[in-house]
Amino acid sequence: MSGHSTYQPKTGFTRWLDTRLPILRLGHDSFIDYPTPRNLNYWYTFGAILSVMLVVQLISGIVLAMHYTPTATEAFASVEHIMRDVNYGWLIRYVHANGASMFFIAVYIHMLKSLYYGSYKAPREVLWILGCVIYLLMMATAFMGYVLPWGQMSFHGAVVITNLLGAFPIVGETITTMLWGGYAVDNPTLQRFFSLHYLFPFMIAGVVALHIWALHVTGQNNPTGVDPKSKADTLPFTPYATVKDGFGIALFMIMYAFFVFYLPNALGHADNYIPANPLVTPAHIVPEWYFLPFYAILRAVPDKLLGVIAMFASIGVLFVLPWLDRSKVRSMRYRPMAKLYFLVFVVVCVILGFCGAKLPDDQVIPGLQTISLGGSDLNSWVWLSRVATLYYFAYFVVILPVLGLIEKPLPVPDTIATPALSHPAAAPAEAVAAPEQKG
Amino acid sequence: MADTAADSATHTGGDPSRRDFIHIAAIAAAGGGALAALWPFVAQMNPSADTLALASVEFDLTKVEPGQQVTINWRGKPLFVRNRTPAEIDRAVKDDNAPLPDPQADAERHKPGKPQWLVLVGSCTHLGCVPTFGGGDYGGWFCPCHGSHYDTSGRIRKGPAPTNLVVPEYEFLSDTTVKIG
Amino acid sequence: MLRKLSLIAAALVLVAGGPALAAGGAKHPENISYSFDGPFGKFDQAQLQRGFKVYREVCAACHGINLLSFRNLGDRGGPFYDPHYPNANDNPYVKAIAAEYQIADIDSETGDAIQRPGTSADRFPSPFPNEAAARGANGGAMPPDLSVMAKARHGGPAYIASLLSGYVTPPAGLEVPPGQYYNPYMAGDVSSAWTGDHDHVPPGGFIAMPPQLAPGKVTFDDGTPSTIEQQAKDVSAFLMWAAEPKLEDRKQMGFAVMIYLILFTALLYWSYRRVWRGQSH
Numbered sequence: 001m002s003g004h005s006t007y008q009p010k011t012g013f014t015r016w017l018d019t020r021l022p023i024l025r026l027g028h029d030s031f032i033d034y035p036t037p038r039n040l041n042y043w044y045t046f047g048a049i050l051s052v053m054l055v056v057q058l059i060s061g062i063v064l065a066m067h068y069t070p071t072a073t074e075a076f077a078s079v080e081h082i083m084r085d086v087n088y089g090w091l092i093r094y095v096h097a098n099g100a101s102m103f104f105i106a107v108y109i110h111m112l113k114s115l116y117y118g119s120y121k122a123p124r125e126v127l128w129i130l131g132c133v134i135y136l137l138m139m140a141t142a143f144m145g146y147v148l149p150w151g152q153m154s155f156h157g158a159v160v161i162t163n164l165l166g167a168f169p170i171v172g173e174t175i176t177t178m179l180w181g182g183y184a185v186d187n188p189t190l191q192r193f194f195s196l197h198y199l200f201p202f203m204i205a206g207v208v209a210l211h212i213w214a215l216h217v218t219g220q221n222n223p224t225g226v227d228p229k230s231k232a233d234t235l236p237f238t239p240y241a242t243v244k245d246g247f248g249i250a251l252f253m254i255m256y257a258f259f260v261f262y263l264p265n266a267l268g269h270a271d272n273y274i275p276a277n278p279l280v281t282p283a284h285i286v287p288e289w290y291f292l293p294f295y296a297i298l299r300a301v302p303d304k305l306l307g308v309i310a311m312f313a314s315i316g317v318l319f320v321l322p323w324l325d326r327s328k329v330r331s332m333r334y335r336p337m338a339k340l341y342f343l344v345f346v347v348v349c350v351i352l353g354f355c356g357a358k359l360p361d362d363q364v365i366p367g368l369q370t371i372s373l374g375g376s377d378l379n380s381w382v383w384l385s386r387v388a389t390l391y392y393f394a395y396f397v398v399i400l401p402v403l404g405l406i407e408k409p410l411p412v413p414d415t416i417a418t419p420a421l422s423h424p425a426a427a428p429a430e431a432v433a434a435p436e437q438k439g
Numbered sequence: 440m441a442d443t444a445a446d447s448a449t450h451t452g453g454d455p456s457r458r459d460f461i462h463i464a465a466i467a468a469a470g471g472g473a474l475a476a477l478w479p480f481v482a483q484m485n486p487s488a489d490t491l492a493l494a495s496v497e498f499d500l501t502k503v504e505p506g507q508q509v510t511i512n513w514r515g516k517p518l519f520v521r522n523r524t525p526a527e528i529d530r531a532v533k534d535d536n537a538p539l540p541d542p543q544a545d546a547e548r549h550k551p552g553k554p555q556w557l558v559l560v561g562s563c564t565h566l567g568c569v570p571t572f573g574g575g576d577y578g579g580w581f582c583p584c585h586g587s588h589y590d591t592s593g594r595i596r597k598g599p600a601p602t603n604l605v606v607p608e609y610e611f612l613s614d615t616t617v618k619i620g
Numbered sequence: 621m622l623r624k625l626s627l628i629a630a631a632l633v634l635v636a637g638g639p640a641l642a643a644g645g646a647k648h649p650e651n652i653s654y655s656f657d658g659p660f661g662k663f664d665q666a667q668l669q670r671g672f673k674v675y676r677e678v679c680a681a682c683h684g685i686n687l688l689s690f691r692n693l694g695d696r697g698g699p700f701y702d703p704h705y706p707n708a709n710d711n712p713y714v715k716a717i718a719a720e721y722q723i724a725d726i727d728s729e730t731g732d733a734i735q736r737p738g739t740s741a742d743r744f745p746s747p748f749p750n751e752a753a754a755r756g757a758n759g760g761a762m763p764p765d766l767s768v769m770a771k772a773r774h775g776g777p778a779y780i781a782s783l784l785s786g787y788v789t790p791p792a793g794l795e796v797p798p799g800q801y802y803n804p805y806m807a808g809d810v811s812s813a814w815t816g817d818h819d820h821v822p823p824g825g826f827i828a829m830p831p832q833l834a835p836g837k838v839t840f841d842d843g844t845p846s847t848i849e850q851q852a853k854d855v856s857a858f859l860m861w862a863a864e865p866k867l868e869d870r871k872q873m874g875f876a877v878m879i880y881l882i883l884f885t886a887l888l889y890w891s892y893r894r895v896w897r898g899q900s901h
Binding site: 459461462464465468469472475488489491492493494495497 | 689691695707709710739740741880883884887888890891894895
């Protein structure tokens, strides 16, 4: 949207500032007068929700860092000091810990929205890739953040994940040793994770700025996938999108507050309230819920290195998605076959999440006769993970490319504002959510 | 991309630029909520409960002989507890009406009926160095950093310090125990 | 139709995912209701006092609670809170309790290691000076610190109470290793020590702690009958308070915040409808 700016500075000061640093103009053009498609639904409020969550995490994190001690001997006790002695420390800690989960809930919905409406397609490929970069940075940040309380899960989760990187030939051991700062996860590891955990969110903020810039160059996608053609198709961002985003944010805050105040430890793991002990491994090491699908993919592959590669590839495949899905139609609203496969994809992601939380050799349906295949019972979580992982990759690498060639899409409306065609028969179902949470 | 210059004419329905009560209420509620949410982030910078727990210290006076001074750590700063001799007390009272940079009677600087007990924050009011007893021209404390002289009541007599040595809030829990802070 | 199918599929997955037994095949903790349960839960001060007595007289011999300070006992919501002493450091009960403990310190005049009576600012001292001493006195097992125990176990305080009151004679055919005790609520797997029918392995696991509670072992000053169940429930409530002293603050603030957010959301929705009135979506 590089159309001409409509900003008119009214006062002497704003005129003076405008000729030296047109920041108010930028704000006006980006968030006040910015033409927004009028048909955006509530799935589209998650971008604003994510921005709010980033600010919440940044502020709560910086404040926590005033009281946290990043050494192996003091970390656990310093977190308890925050919970007990620091004024409102308990609140800020729970805000930050649950905020991470909320951040991921929002990002998964945001990503699924983009998958469904084809927001990764031309000309928004760079926008999508920047989003994938943000997601990777979020995962790294969250992983390092979880290590900081130095509980049993913090410590042993760090052991597992850093050991994974040792699977890479030649460079693996060097990478692991440099990450550890020693021969095992210990104090040096914790200290550098703290430093990087403080750094990465600012990198995320920078990439978010690029992400919003890229968005504003191409303009927003919308549920029809059809570009705005005239002024009738859009509305100025303020007040229309502002107030809708505000409402979406408020609803999200209700869910967030419910977790913070009434279920503050529900999304965590009890074992993380046990101080880290390198000599005792918890019975059941599980990452935080938002990593469970990737954990399932990792364990689905029997080979250590291939498992690591599969795990990274499951995110890597997202980066090249714009070139895998060749369909000329953007929005799956008009792609009934793709819509079906997409729904299965969402269910598969949820299944992968469950698999990641279970012991691989436990039975899925208890009590059934064991049928062994490839060293494991067919009725086991590891086999379910394998099937689900197969679909996960097949969706991107096989299904979407093939559908792009053979699918017969529904007629796409000419414009956003054309009322008759912009709501096909499935319209009321737009409001009914398919299970959107990944994991 | 559509040009949206001067777009307001195409809006149908309610004119959003009219300041509806509901919008003012929503914005006001948002502002109020934001301020309320901000408060914990500001309050957390106040001293935490464990710091406050060490804010008071109880001290047993039986350990301090007349003419002796004990320095204890109170709130991270030195605290002088001095058992003054009658000579020191007299000297302090005699100078009550002398020209003092920070005029104060000796009686105001100790608890009634207990002139021998002087409790002072051992931090020079100039820039915070710790004065030593027995130096200086007035029989009291002397700060080596920039040459401030205090008398036997801890009042500034000569030198760059602007005010007398601070008498903290304290009370006698008994004749032999004092609680400071 | 599609959406219905996918919702059913999701529901099936959820059902399949639920575990039939608690982790490690242990018995599910008993259904114990506490005064602090629910969105308006509060600690029962009398219960906390009884629980503290159980901790002091039974548990503190082996288990430290060293993230807790004496002054916390006098904090709002705590066992000895007194509105006349908003600053818990001044609370006479707290000071008296603290003074009953000997705290390791250094003599400020000679530099010698000494033991001095505690003050309210001190932390609860550990019963052992270090881990090696703790293990030595307990057959190689380390009695864990109890400061956050109520949050460190699945099932929380109900699990702790069930465990403490749940010791039973091991069923015939269970070979209990020396130095261990059988408890059906303890996480673990006893199949390797079970010589009986492998389709009916007893639930639970082995714990290095012998049964500690006995009827009447702790006399409660308020006259409450001192059964094992009562002792277990009270000490688990005390441990929940020790793990989460700000629980009451949290729930009270939560109520205010939820009310505000619901009203604010309604206001915003109204505002949104007003702004968008007449606009087609």
